[in-house]
Amino acid sequence: MQAFLALFDQLDQLTGTTAKVASLVNHFKSVPVEDAAWALTLLLGKRRRRLITGRRLREILRDHGDLPEWLINDCHGQVGDSAETISLLWPCVKERIAPMHVDLPAIRADRPLHWWMEILLPSIATLKEANQAEAVLALWQATPDNDHFMINKLMTGGFRVGVSTGLISRAIAEAFELEESLVVQRLMGGFEPSGANFRNITAPACEEEQRSSGKPYPFFLASPLDRKRIDDTDAEEWLIEWKWDGIRGQLIHRGDSVYLWSRGEELINNSFPELIAVGAALPPGTVLDGEVICWENGQEAPMGFDQLQRRLGRKTVGATLKRECPVRFIAYDLLELEAIDIREQPLHARQQQLTDLMALLEHPDRWRFDQSHAWTLGSWHDLDQERNRARDRKAEGLMVKRSDSPYLSGRKRGHWWKHKLEPMTLDAVLLYAQAGSGRRANLFTDYTFGLWDNNTPPQLVTFAKAYSGLNDKEILELDRWIRRNTLQRYGPARSVKAELVFEIGFEGIHPSKRHKSGLAVRFPRILRWRHDKLAEQADRLITAQQLFEEKQSTDTNVKTVRSAVGDKSS
Amino acid sequence: MIERTAEGLYCRAADAWVDPWRPVARALITHAHADHARAGCDQYWAVDVSEGVLRQRLGQHINLQPIPYGEEVWLGQCKVSFHSAGHVLGSAQIRLEADGEVWVVSGDYKRDHDPSCAPFETVPCDVFITEATFGMPIYRWQRGEEVAMAIRDWWKGDQTRPSLLFCYAFGKAQRLLAELHALGVKDEILLHGAVETVTRHYRMAKVPMAPSRPVSELPRNEPLGGRLILAPPSAHRSSWMKRFKAPQTAFASGWMAVRGARRRRGYERGFVLSDHADWPGLLRTIRESGAKKVYVTHGQSDVLARYLRESEAIDAEPLETLFEGESD
Numbered sequence: 001m002q003a004f005l006a007l008f009d010q011l012d013q014l015t016g017t018t019a020k021v022a023s024l025v026n027h028f029k030s031v032p033v034e035d036a037a038w039a040l041t042l043l044l045g046k047r048r049r050r051l052i053t054g055r056r057l058r059e060i061l062r063d064h065g066d067l068p069e070w071l072i073n074d075c076h077g078q079v080g081d082s083a084e085t086i087s088l089l090w091p092c093v094k095e096r097i098a099p100m101h102v103d104l105p106a107i108r109a110d111r112p113l114h115w116w117m118e119i120l121l122p123s124i125a126t127l128k129e130a131n132q133a134e135a136v137l138a139l140w141q142a143t144p145d146n147d148h149f150m151i152n153k154l155m156t157g158g159f160r161v162g163v164s165t166g167l168i169s170r171a172i173a174e175a176f177e178l179e180e181s182l183v184v185q186r187l188m189g190g191f192e193p194s195g196a197n198f199r200n201i202t203a204p205a206c207e208e209e210q211r212s213s214g215k216p217y218p219f220f221l222a223s224p225l226d227r228k229r230i231d232d233t234d235a236e237e238w239l240i241e242w243k244w245d246g247i248r249g250q251l252i253h254r255g256d257s258v259y260l261w262s263r264g265e266e267l268i269n270n271s272f273p274e275l276i277a278v279g280a281a282l283p284p285g286t287v288l289d290g291e292v293i294c295w296e297n298g299q300e301a302p303m304g305f306d307q308l309q310r311r312l313g314r315k316t317v318g319a320t321l322k323r324e325c326p327v328r329f330i331a332y333d334l335l336e337l338e339a340i341d342i343r344e345q346p347l348h349a350r351q352q353q354l355t356d357l358m359a360l361l362e363h364p365d366r367w368r369f370d371q372s373h374a375w376t377l378g379s380w381h382d383l384d385q386e387r388n389r390a391r392d393r394k395a396e397g398l399m400v401k402r403s404d405s406p407y408l409s410g411r412k413r414g415h416w417w418k419h420k421l422e423p424m425t426l427d428a429v430l431l432y433a434q435a436g437s438g439r440r441a442n443l444f445t446d447y448t449f450g451l452w453d454n455n456t457p458p459q460l461v462t463f464a465k466a467y468s469g470l471n472d473k474e475i476l477e478l479d480r481w482i483r484r485n486t487l488q489r490y491g492p493a494r495s496v497k498a499e500l501v502f503e504i505g506f507e508g509i510h511p512s513k514r515h516k517s518g519l520a521v522r523f524p525r526i527l528r529w530r531h532d533k534l535a536e537q538a539d540r541l542i543t544a545q546q547l548f549e550e551k552q553s554t555d556t557n558v559k560t561v562r563s564a565v566g567d568k569s570s
Numbered sequence: 571m572i573e574r575t576a577e578g579l580y581c582r583a584a585d586a587w588v589d590p591w592r593p594v595a596r597a598l599i600t601h602a603h604a605d606h607a608r609a610g611c612d613q614y615w616a617v618d619v620s621e622g623v624l625r626q627r628l629g630q631h632i633n634l635q636p637i638p639y640g641e642e643v644w645l646g647q648c649k650v651s652f653h654s655a656g657h658v659l660g661s662a663q664i665r666l667e668a669d670g671e672v673w674v675v676s677g678d679y680k681r682d683h684d685p686s687c688a689p690f691e692t693v694p695c696d697v698f699i700t701e702a703t704f705g706m707p708i709y710r711w712q713r714g715e716e717v718a719m720a721i722r723d724w725w726k727g728d729q730t731r732p733s734l735l736f737c738y739a740f741g742k743a744q745r746l747l748a749e750l751h752a753l754g755v756k757d758e759i760l761l762h763g764a765v766e767t768v769t770r771h772y773r774m775a776k777v778p779m780a781p782s783r784p785v786s787e788l789p790r791n792e793p794l795g796g797r798l799i800l801a802p803p804s805a806h807r808s809s810w811m812k813r814f815k816a817p818q819t820a821f822a823s824g825w826m827a828v829r830g831a832r833r834r835r836g837y838e839r840g841f842v843l844s845d846h847a848d849w850p851g852l853l854r855t856i857r858e859s860g861a862k863k864v865y866v867t868h869g870q871s872d873v874l875a876r877y878l879r880e881s882e883a884i885d886a887e888p889l890e891t892l893f894e895g896e897s898d
Contacts (some may be wrong), residue, residue, distance in 0.1 A: 011831075012829070013838045013839055015836065015838055016837065020599070067707065068877070068880065068881060070876070071706075071707065071873065071877060074706065074873050075706050075707060077707045078706060078708065078828065079708060079828050079829075079830065080828075080830050082831070084828070084829055085708065086777075088707075088708035088709075088710075088827065088828075089707055089708060091710055092707045092710065092849065092850075162833070443834060484892070489872070
C-alpha cells in the first residue's frame with residue numbers, strides 16, 4: 001500500500017509523460033505481482049463494481065460528523081470528487097467522533113495493496129447499515145489523515161490520476177521489454193487482478209502472437225487546407241475524396257487474427273464485430289486505413305455520427321444496436337499487402353492495389369466494405385463548389401491528397417489536406433454556467449446559451465451547451481464575470497445576467513426535447529466572444545429553425561441522388 | 571451605520587467609504603491589495619505601516635493620513651480606529667463607533683501565526699462585516715512553519731533544476747521569506763521583479779527575512795539549478811519563465827487544498843498556504859467578536875452566512891461586494 005501511495009503522489013505531481021512512464025515502470029518492476037495486478041486494475045479505472053459509493057460515505061460523514069447535508073453538498077460541488085471532499089472534511093469532524101471499536105483485520109503500514117483490495121475493503125463493503133458506518137469510521141480513525149483521499153478512492157472507485165491506458169501500456173511494454181501493441185492487445189479482453197494474470201500480460205510474446213501481430217502503423221494525419229500551399233500546383237496532381245464523419249480506423253488481418261484500431265490506438269474490435277468478420281475474408285497480411293461509419297445497406301448517404309456514438313466504447317454490441325446502427329468500413333488506403341509494407345509507394349498505386357483487392361473480397365456482408373471514391377478536379381477554381389456538394393452527401397467536406405504521396409506518419413503538412421464545410425453559426429446569449437469537475441473544478445467552464453424566441457416580447461430559450469473554444473485567459477475573465485453577475489444558483493449551476501454574446505459554431509441541427517428551444521445542435525463550440533454585440537442583437541430562434549428547415553430539404557435530396565460511394569462517374 | 575452604495579461600503583457618520591471600488595472623497599483602506607485599495611480618491615486613511623506599499627501602488631503623491639494601530643480618530647460623528655488583521659504588512663480591520671454602536675469591517679484577515687506581519691487582534695463589536703474567501707469546511711490550514719518546511723524539502727530535494735515557487739507578490743512571498751528565515755535558511759533566494767518591489771518595503775519595516783535578490787541582477791548565463799525563485803502566478807508560463815531550464819514548479823495558495831484546482835493550473839506541486847482565515851479561523855473570529863449581526867463578503871459568503879444562521883444561530887447575511895480575495 002505504501003508503494004502505491006507513493007506512486008500515486010508521483011503521478012499526481014509529474015506533468016511530463018516520460019517521467020510518468022518512468023515512475024510506472026519502476027513501480028511495476030518493484031512490487032510483488034499481486035500488487036502490480038491491483039495497481040494495473042486501479043490505474044486502468046476498470047473496476048467491476050464500487051465497494052462503497054461516494055454517496056454512502058457522505059451519509060456516514062453527515063450522520064456522525066454533525067455537518068448539515070447542504071454544507072457537505074456545497075463542499076462536494078467545490079471539490080468535484082466525493083472521496084476528496086470527505087478526506088478534506090474529516091479533520092473538521094474527527095474530534096466529535098468517539099473511538100470506534102470494531103472487529104476489523106489489523107491495519108498496519110506494511111499491509112500490501114492486494115490485502116487492502118481483497119481482504120480489508122471487501123470485508124467492510126459486505127457490512128450493513130450501522131455496522132458498516134462504524135467500520136468506515138474505524139478505518140478513518142486507524143489511518144493517517146493524509147492517506148484518506150486514496151483510501152476513499154479505493155472504496156468508491158473511479159480512479160483518475162491523469163494516466164491514460166496508452167501510457168500504462170507503454171510503461172508495461174517498457175518494463176517487461178514487449179511491443180506496446182502486444183500489451184494493448186493482451187489488455188483488450190479486460191484484466192482481472194491476479195498475480196497469474198499479471199504474469200500472462202507481461203510474458204514474452206509467444207510464436208503465434210509474433211506471427212499474427214496486431215501492431216498498427218502510425219496513422220498519417222491531414223492538416224486543415226492552406227490554399228496558398230496548393231494554389232500554385234496543378235489540380236490534376238491531387239486526388240479528391242469525401243471526408244466522412246465517422247471515426248478513423250486501421251483494419252489489420254495477420255495470421256489468424258483481425259484487429260481494428262482507432263486513431264487513438266485503441267483496439268475497437270468489440271464495438272464493431274461485423275467489420276472484424278468481413279475483415280477475416282481479406283487475405284492475411286493486409287492492412288487497410290479507412291473510416292468506420294454507420295451506414296445502412298442500400299442507402300445513398302451515411303447515418304449521423306450520433307448513431308456511431310452509440311457503439312463507441314461498447315464491450316459487446318447487441319442485436320438491436322447491430323440493427324439500428326449498421327456499420328461500414330470505407331477503405332481509403334492500403335498500407336500492407338501480402339505481408340509487405342507498401343507505404344512508400346505513391347498513393348495512386350496503393351489505391352489501385354486496394355481496388356484490385358476489394359474486387360476479390362467475398363463475404364455475405366461484403367456491402368459493409370467499400371473503397372472511398374477518389375477523383376480529380378480540372379482546376380482549383382471548382383474546389384469550393386465541390387466542397388459544397390459534401391452537405392448533400394452528408395459528408396464533412398473534402399480530403400485533398402497528393403496523388404504521388406507516400407503514407408507518412410503523424411501530421412506532416414503538405415501531402416494531405418482536409419477541407420471541411422464551414423460550420424453553421426448563431427450568435428447566442430450566455431444564460432447559465434456550471435463549474436467543471438476534476439481539473440476544472442471551481443472554474444466555470446460549462447456554458448449554456450440561448451436565443452430569442454418568437455414571442456412578443458421575445459424571451460431567451462436555451463439551445464446549446466458548449467465547453468470549448470475559449471482560451472485560458474478568456475476562461476478566467478469569463479469566470480470572474482460569472483461570479484459577479486450571478487442571478488441565481490441551482491446547485492452547481494448558476495444563471496447569469498443575459499448580457500454576453502458568443503458566436504456558436506456547430507455542424508448539424510435537429511429537433512430535441514433537451515433544450516427549451518426544441519432544437520439541439522451537434523458539436524457546438526464557441527467560435528468567438530462577441531464583445532461588439534449586445535444581448536438584444538443575438539440571433540432569434542426563427543433563424544435556427546430556418547437553418548434546420550434548409551438542412552431538412554437537403555436531407556430529402558440525398559435520398560434521390562443516384563450516385564453511391566463507389567460511383568466513378570461523379 | 572454602514573450602507574452599500576455604488577461606490578462601496580459607506581459610513582454616513584464618518585462620511586467615508588471603506589475600501590471603495592470607485593473614486594470617492596474619503597477612503598478608509600484596510601490594506602494595499604488591489605481589490606481593496608483603488609486609485610483616484612481625494613483622501614486616504616490607512617495604517618502607517620502600510621504607507622510604503624500603498625504609495626508605491628496608488629502613486630507617491632496621494633493624500634494619505636497614516637494612523638498607528640489602535641489610535642482613535644474622530645471623523646465627523648464617528649470614532650474610527652485601525653486594528654491589526656494579520657493578513658499582510660499593515661493590514662487592518664476598521665472599527666467604527668457612533669451613537670453607541672460599534673461596527674467592524676474586517677478587510678482580509680487570518681488567525682495563523684505569520685512572522686512577516688502583526689498578529690490578528692480581536693475587536694469586540696455589535697456588527698461585524700467579515701470576509702469569507704475560504705468559507706467552507708474543506709479549507710483548514712496547517713501552520714505556516716510546517717508548510718515552509720515542506721517547501722524547503724521540495725526545493726532542497728532537487729539540486730539540479732531551478733525551483734520556481736509561485737505565490738502572491740505582496741504578502742505571501744514575504745511571509746515565505748520570513749518563514750524560511752525562521753527555519754534558519756541562509757541561501758539567497760531569487761525574486762521576480764514584482765516580488766522585489768514589495769519586499770523592499772518589508773525590509774524597510776525591518777521584517778526578518780531570508781536574504782534575497784532580484785533575478786534580473788544576475789548575469790544572463792548564471793546557472794540556476796538548485797536555486798529557489800519566488801514569482802507571482804501571472805509569470806507562470808509567461809516568457810519570463812524561458813530563462814529557467816526545466817524548472818520544477820509549485821504554487822503556494824489556499825486554493826491548493828483542492829487537487830483539481832492545482833491540476834487545472836498545471837503546477838507540479840501545490841503548497842497549501844493562505845493569508846486568509848480558514849473555516850475554523852472564520853468561525854472562531856465571528857464568535858469572539860460577539861457581534862449580534864454579521865455580514866459576509868467575498869467568495870463563499872452564501873455558504874458561511876447560511877451556516878452561521880442555521881448551525882450557530884447567529885444573525886448573518888451575505889453582502890455583495892466587488893472584493894475578490896481569490897487572487898490569493
